[in-house]
Amino acid sequence: MDANLERQGEEKLRLRMLPDIFPSMFIGLSKRNDKEMDSKATMNQRCAVKKQMAPNAREVISHIALNNIENVKSPITRRYGAKTSTSTTEIQTIDASNNLPVMFPSDKQEALRMLALKPATKKPVACGFSEKSNPEIDEIDLPDVFNHLAVVEYVQDLYTFYKQQQHVGRPTDYMDKQPHINPKMRAILVDWITDVHFRYNLLPETLYLTIYIIDRYLSLDGVKRLQLVGMCSLLIACKYEELRAPRVNDLMDIAFNKYTREEILGMEKTILNKLEWYLTVPTAYMFLVRFVKVAKADQELEHMIYFLAELGLMQYDLIKYCPSIVAASAVYTACCTLGKSRLWTNALERHTSFSEPQLLECARVLVKAHWTAPGSNLKVVYNKYMLQQFGGVARYPPAMSLIEA
Structure with missing residues (x-):
């Protein structure tokens, strides 16, 4: 009798349907298990197929090197300059396949010399931009040629887009x-969100995206509970930008x-x-990020630019300006505040x-926001x-000279 019960239990488990959520994930897991159970003969057969598909040994080495990159200690984010660490052998293998020395140039002339060594490759057309076989790299991007x-x-096409x-x-x-x-009331909410953002040590992208979500939603729908909108906008931005978003209980x-879990999740939806x-x-x-690089800003100027930009988030008057002109104005105002010799260069x-x-x-x-900040609540x-x-x-x-002018 016990054996019959066990057999019936196994049949019930075998007939259980896969969950509807993320079906592709379960299919991928099953495929991965099948791959792990392959025999050595099957692996040899796959290697033979790869050799037939890529007769050029140099290309095969390059694919193997790129597929075996491990030991990544920091995740790749949307921020330029995110670092990944690979073993020295793998880096040498990748660079050897391109006939390039293993170094990252910081000098302009050295970058130009190394750029000349890199063979011109034909790039595929993407996102509607024209094809470039020998792209012209701007002077400010030369130190990052091999990053x-x-x-x-x-990068120029990206910012045009x-x-x-x-x-x-x-x-x-x-x-x-x-x-x-x-x-x-909007300024009070942005001030509170900035405080939460700083205390949780969140990414700058999260703060700017949060304010965008708030303003965009208020442009589309009437609101009575403004703080709830701000909390949910922060939660959405964290889920989009952060590796570890704050939990609903934290908010x-x-x-x-003041708000229940159901209210927060309902407003988020x-x-x-x-x-x-x-x-x-x-x-x-x-x-x-781009304009700071173009301005060749030192650390003090960079901090001043971001200070003025965050003050601008609280100013409702700036909502009529597009994001690029607000960013450019923050750079220009920071140069005026610090008394830079060249306020606005050709670059x-x-x-x-x-x-x-x-x-x-x-x-x-x-400038007015900076002027009133010390005495503001x-x-x-x-x-x-x-x-x-x-x-x-x-x-x-x-920089009161801008207001006087």
Whole structure:
């Protein structure tokens, strides 16, 4: 009788349906188990097929080297310059297949010399951009020629695409449509989110994407519980940008259990449906990273640029400007604040597509925000950039010459 019960239990387990969620994942797991059970003869047969497909031994070595990269200690993120570590043997194998020395040039002339050694390869057409067999690399990208994560061959096309896409799905002036909120309430919410973002040590991309989600949702729907929208926008941005997003319980604790778990998850679903899950947008931070590099900013200037840009997140008046002009204005205002000899170079004008007079109106908003920050009740950004780790750049007097002009 016990044997019959065991047999019936096995039959029930065998008839159990696979879950509907992520069916491809379960199929992939089953395929992986089948591969692990292959015999040595099957592996030899696969190697023979590979040799037939790639008769060139040098190409086979290159594929093996690329497929065997291990020991990755830090994840690849969207931020330029993310580092991965591989074994020395693998790096030498990859570089040997390209006949290139194993080094990363920091000198301009050395980068040019090494770039000449690299054979011109025909690149496939992607994303509607024209094919480039010998791409022209800008001077500021020469030190990153062999940093594959910097994609110097495509970076100009990428930012051309970003400048086009920044106008798609932009937030609009929504305060007239919101009877329950005003610009002051929005500034309080952004100040609170900046505080949470800094305490949790989240990525800068997360902060800028959070503010975009808030403004975009407020442009589409009326809101009464603004803090709930801010919490859910932060949760969505963390899930999109971070490796380890804060849990719902953490957000509930931050808000002193003002909202239940069901309310948070329900609002999260509502926001995503309103935005049609469109989250891959060029925020101001994407342009800031590029413009800081073009400006050849030292650490002090870089901190000042990000300080002014974060102050700009609280200013509702800047919502009418596209992200690229806000980022360019932050660079220009920072140069004026620190008294740089050349405020707006030809390289900055070429890469930003804005001249100095086009930035004045937006820059004045940033200067006023800097001027009122010390006496304001919303001082999270100001106190943050008074810290030594950010060079204490908030202590500099604002560039009042821009307002006087």
